Each structure stands twice: as C-alpha cells, then as structure tokens.
Amino acid sequence: MKQDYPFSKNISLAFKNDPPGQWLLTLPEGCIRLSSGYPEPLLVPAVGLKTAAVRLLEEEQDLPLQYMGSPRILQLKEFIQKRLAERGVEVAKEELLVTSGACQGIDLIARILLDDQAVVALESPTYMEALEVFQNYTEHFMAIPVDEQGLDTEQFAEMLENGKRDGLKMPRILYTIPTSQNPTGTTLTAKRRKRLLELAEEFDFLILEDDAYGELGFTQRPRLLKAMDDNNRVLHIGSMSKVVAPGMRIGWVAGPEKLIKVLSWFKKDLNHPFAQSTMASFLESIDFDDHLKLLTDAYQAKSTAMIEALEQFMPPAVTWYVPEGGYFVWVKISGVDTAEMLSQALDAGVSYVPGKHFFLDQERCEYLRLSFSYADAEAIVRGIQKLAEVVAANVPEKTGQES
Numbered sequence: 001m002k003q004d005y006p007f008s009k010n011i012s013l014a015f016k017n018d019p020p021g022q023w024l025l026t027l028p029e030g031c032i033r034l035s036s037g038y039p040e041p042l043l044v045p046a047v048g049l050k051t052a053a054v055r056l057l058e059e060e061q062d063l064p065l066q067y068m069g070s071p072r073i074l075q076l077k078e079f080i081q082k083r084l085a086e087r088g089v090e091v092a093k094e095e096l097l098v099t100s101g102a103c104q105g106i107d108l109i110a111r112i113l114l115d116d117q118a119v120v121a122l123e124s125p126t127y128m129e130a131l132e133v134f135q136n137y138t139e140h141f142m143a144i145p146v147d148e149q150g151l152d153t154e155q156f157a158e159m160l161e162n163g164k165r166d167g168l169k170m171p172r173i174l175y176t177i178p179t180s181q182n183p184t185g186t187t188l189t190a191k192r193r194k195r196l197l198e199l200a201e202e203f204d205f206l207i208l209e210d211d212a213y214g215e216l217g218f219t220q221r222p223r224l225l226k227a228m229d230d231n232n233r234v235l236h237i238g239s240m241s242k243v244v245a246p247g248m249r250i251g252w253v254a255g256p257e258k259l260i261k262v263l264s265w266f267k268k269d270l271n272h273p274f275a276q277s278t279m280a281s282f283l284e285s286i287d288f289d290d291h292l293k294l295l296t297d298a299y300q301a302k303s304t305a306m307i308e309a310l311e312q313f314m315p316p317a318v319t320w321y322v323p324e325g326g327y328f329v330w331v332k333i334s335g336v337d338t339a340e341m342l343s344q345a346l347d348a349g350v351s352y353v354p355g356k357h358f359f360l361d362q363e364r365c366e367y368l369r370l371s372f373s374y375a376d377a378e379a380i381v382r383g384i385q386k387l388a389e390v391v392a393a394n395v396p397e398k399t400g401q402e403s
C-alpha cells in the first residue's frame with residue numbers, strides 16, 4: 001500500500017503483508033457455502049435474542065444503553081466464570097476480561113506482549129485471522145506442524161531445543177487452538193496437552209489457548225490447558241460466536257490478574273453494554289447445557305453427512321481428518337493446487353477456503369478447508385458431490401491411480 005499519510009512506524013509491518021481478508025470470497029448467487037465458518041442460520045437464536053433484548057429494555061429502560069451499562073453486564077461475567085469453573089478453571093473477576101469477540105482478545109494480547117523482535121509460535125496451519133493479527137506486530141514466527149492429534153509437540157520440542165542450541169530467539173508466546181482446531185478440526189491429545197505445558201515452563205513462553213470451539217465437542221470436552229496450568233502460563237480465550245451468535249461480538253480472556261489489568265487499560269471502554277446485557281438476558285432464559293446439546297447434535301449430524309459424502313463421491317487422491325467437534329473438515333487433494341481450482345468450484349456452485357490462507361507463506365497448497373456449520377445437511381451433500389466432480393477433473397491421473 002502506498003504510504004501517503006504519516007502512519008505510525010508501529011504499523012509499518014502491517015503494510016508489508018497482503019491486505020487482510022484475502023480468503024473472503026465473493027460468492028455467486030445460490031452457491032453452497034462450504035467456505036463459511038459461521039453458525040447455521042437456524043441455530044442462531046434470533047427469536048430468543050429478540051425476546052431477551054425486549055425484556056431487558058422493558059425492565060431496565062435506558063440503563064443498557066448508557067455508558068455504564070446494565071447490572072446484567074456483571075451477570076454475563078459471572079456466567080462465564082461459572083462456566084469456566086465447571087470446566088476446571090477457577091478465575092476471580094480480576095482475572096477475566098470480557099472482550100468484543102475472541103479476536104479483540106487476540107489483538108489486545110498481541111498489542112501488550114509483542115513487538116517487532118518477538119517470536120510467535122503457532123500451529124501450521126492456523127486460524128487465518130489470528131495469523132493476520134500477529135503479522136501486524138512481528139515478522140518472526142515458529143510454525144509447528146499439526147497432525148491428526150493436533151500440534152506435534154515432539155517436533156515443537158525439537159525446534160525449541162535446536163533453536164536454543166543455535167542461539168536463536170525463543171518464542172514469547174504460543175498461539176494454539178487445542179480443541180477442534182481451525183482449520184484442521186483436530187483436537188490435541190491429553191498427553192500432548194501435558195507436554196505443551198512442560199515446554200512452556202522449560203522454554204519460558206506464554207500459551208494463548210483459543211477455545212472458540214471448545215464447547216462444541218460431539219462426544220467429549222477435553223480438559224482445558226488453562227485447567228492444567230499450575231504455573232499461570234496460559235491465557236485462555238473464549239467466544240460466544242460459535243455457540244450463540246457472532247454478531248453479538250462477545251468473547252473473553254482469562255489469565256493472570258496482572259496481564260488482564262494491562263489488557264483492560266488498552267481495551268478502555270470499547271465495550272458493547274447493550275450486546276453484553278442482551279446476551280446475559282438471553283442466557284438467563286435458557287438452559288445452556290441443553291442449548292449446547294442441540295448445537296452439538298446438529299453439527300455432529302452435519303459433520304457425518306459431510307464425511308459420508310466425501311467417502312461416497314471423492315476420488316481416491318483425496319484424504320481428510322474426521323473431526324470430533326467444531327465446524328471444519330481439512331481435506332488434502334494430492335497433486336492439486338486448491339487456490340487454482342477455486343474458480344471452477346465456484347462456477348460449479350460450491351465454495352471452500354484454499355488451504356494456503358492458513359499458512360504463513362505457502363503459495364501452492366494441496367489442502368482446503370470445508371465447513372459443515374453453515375449449510376444444511378442436504379446442501380452439504382449436494383455441495384460435496386459438485387466439488388467431487390471438480391476435483392476429479394483436476395486430480396493428476398497418475399496420483400489418482402496410485403492412491
């Protein structure tokens with residue numbers, strides 16, 4: 001970008017990158033959206049939120065619309081505290097900051113902990129928006145491979161040991177999505193979770209645990225890293241986006257009081273009192289466990305529909321991880337550049353996100369991310385059938401025969 005204005009030198013790094021949001025697609029009319037990591041429209045509780053907002057305003061008049069907001073803001077915080085406690089994480093009010101979505105939490109953390117000399121360790125591939133945030137602050141990364149069991153802790157340990165031996169700078173933070181990772185859908189095993197905490201202690205870095213999909217396990221909820229954190233090394237990031245509604249922009253950060261205090265200095269009053277108190281009013285009106293059961297049953301059924309359709313329609317050169325929760329299936333198509341194939345898929349009426357967007361710098365990429373969250377099951381099956389035809393036309397013959 002041309003720098004015609006007196007921009008701060010702190011943002012010069014951001015200009016080195018491509019503009020953010022390159023993965024956002026302009027979808028043709030009627031296209032089946034397997035690219036969007038959004039909740040299914042019917043599972044967004046629009047009526048419940050409307051009723052909650054009306055009740056709130058009737059009961060509290062102007063309060064939720066004032067700067068200081070409604071007493072329900074505190075209730076939202078207490079709800080999050082209680083939920084975390086049920087998952088093994090006891091936090092005081094001073095150790096919890098409600099943010100405008102998980103993304104604001106990630107950005108605030110980057111702002112207070114990173115500078116252009118800091119090294120960030122992260123999964124490769126990882127959530128593209130977090131990647132963009134970190135790239136605004138530093139150019140130094142340690143990209144750790146992910147396999148079916150999540151982040152490969154042994155390779156990470158080796159990278160850390162080799163780096164230390166060679167006098168390289170050690171990571172200041174590790175950003176990880178241990179449960180139902182975006183984009184791979186993988187979940188870190190208990191053994192690796194324990195190892196990660198040991199590595200954080202040994203090599204002295206903080207862990208950012210992004211738990212956006214942590215409540216969406218189909219059959220189980222793995223122990224949070226924060227619940228295993230005896231040394232106050234974990235900053236836990238949560239979100240209401242995937243379990244209630246992303247447009248409410250409600251997330252949180254739980255961690256050591258000192259860090260939370262500094263985060264809140266920088267957050268200032270960038271709050272949404274009305275959204276937070278409406279959320280609290282909504283949460284009062286439902287049984288959250290029942291609500292989650294409804295979501296996980298629905299998403300599990302759609303995940304199964306997607307996996308069965310992949311099995312039925314895809315040529316042999318295509319492989320994938322079967323998710324245990326979350327929104328995504330990570331697909332590998334040997335010999336095919338998925339970014340190049342995208343326009344054909346869109347012409348055929350189905351979308352996906354090319355894998356390259358989830359890596360630091362990968363131009364040619366054989367992976368793509370499918371989302372089973374947004375489209376309904378019937379559309380998912382039709383979408384996979386369309387995609388399979390496009391894939392079949394792109395798979396190099398030799399690779400197809402070999403697999």
Ligand SMILES: Cc1ncc(COP(=O)(O)O)c(C=O)c1O
Binds near residue numbers: 101246
């Ligand atoms: C891993 C991960 N973290 C955070 C978010 C965004 O959360 P929020 O809407 O609360 O900012 C997403 C959304 O796609 C995500 O996949």
